[in-house]
Amino acid sequence: MYHPYLHSSPLVAALEVGKHLDWQLGPFVVHGETMLTTWMVMGILIGGMFLASRKLQRVPSGGQGFLEYAYDFVSGIARDQIGPKDYKKWLPLTGTIFLFVFISNWLGQLPLKLIHLPEGEMASPTNNINTTVALALVVSAAYLYAGIKKKGLSYFKYYVEPFPLILPLKVLEDFIRPLSLSFRLFGNILAEELTLGVLILLVPLFVPLPMMLLFLFTGAIQALIFSTLAAAYIGEAIHEEHEEH
C-alpha cells in the first residue's frame, strides 16, 4: 500500500509504507532492505563480541565489562524463567534473541536513510513480519524440542492436564504463542517507526525527540518481553510438575 497523499514533492520529507526492495534469491523473493539491516545487526553483534572479547582480562574493563554486564542481564532472565538447573543450556538461545531484537529495535533509530535504495527504505529488521515470525517459530521449535527432550513422549501429558477437556485449548496455545510473539514485536516496532515517520513529516525538528527517546525505551522493553517469553515457554515445557504431585 502506497500512500500518495503522504508523498508530495513540495514537502521537505516524504513517507513510504509497505514498499519493499525485492531481491530474487534462487526461488525465493526476499525483502532486500530487511536483509541488509539484518546483516547489519549480525555484523554489529558479531563484530562487537569479537572486539570486546579479544583480550580477556581477569578484572574486566571497557568492552569486556559491558559484555559481562549484558551477559549477567540475559542470564538473569533465563535463570528466572527456566530455573537454575537447566537455564545454562538455553541461555545462548534466549540471550541471542534478546540481543538481536534489542539491536534490531535500536538500529531503526539510526539515520539509515543515508543509504538510498531503489525501493523501500532501511529500518529495523523487526518491523518486517517475516523477521518476527522467524524468531517466534524458532522459539516454538525450541520449547517443543526442550519439552520432548526432557520428558520424552510424556511431555504430551501436559496437553491433557489437569483434565482432558483442556486439550483443544492447549493445542490452540501452541499456535497462539508464535502468533502473539511475532505480532507483538512486529506491531510495536512498525507502529513506532510509522509514528516517528509521520511526526518527522509534520514537524521535522525537536518535536519527535521525546518520541524517539520513548521508542528507545519501548524497543528495549520489546526485546526484554520477547526473550522473557521465550525463556518462560521453554521453562514451562521442561518444568517437572509430576514430581510435585
Next chain:
Amino acid sequence: MNLAWPILLGEGGSYGLNFDIFKLNLINFVIVLAFLIYAGKGFLGKVLGERKAQIVEEIRTAEEAKAAAEKELAEAKRNLAQAQQEAQQVLARGQENAQQIRAKILADTEKEAVRLQESALKDIDGERQRVVNQLRAKLVADSLAMAEQQLPSQLTEDTQRRLLDQSINLLG
C-alpha cells in the same frame, strides 16, 4: 551475496547516498545520540565501575583466602613433619626399651634355668643319697636278721671256743 550482487546492480542503479538532513532526521538523531551518550556514560560508568570494584574486591578476598589457606597448609605440613619426627623418636625409644627388656628377660630366664637345673641336680643327689641310705639300712637289717637266724644253728661249742681263742690271740 554472490547471488544478490548482480541483481543489486542490475535494478536500475538508483542505489546511492542520501544527504537530505531533514529526511534523515539527522538533527534530532544527533541530539538523541548526545543525550544517550551523556546519560548512558554516567549510568553505565557507574554500574560498570561498581561491578569492577566488586570483582576486584572479590578477587582480593579470594586471594587473601588463598594465602591464608596456603599458610595453614604450610603450618599443617610442618605439624605433620614434627609429628612424624616424634613418632620416629617414640618408635626408636620403644625399640630400645624392647631390646633392653628382651635382654633382661633373656638373662633372667637363663639365670632361672641354671638355678632350676642346679636345684634339680640337688634334688636328684638328695634322692639318690636317701635311696642309698635306705638300701644300706635294709641290707644291715637283713644281714643282722640272717645272722641271728643262722647263729644259733652254727654256733657250736667248738666254734665258740675257736672264736674265743682267736679273739684272745688277736688281743694278745
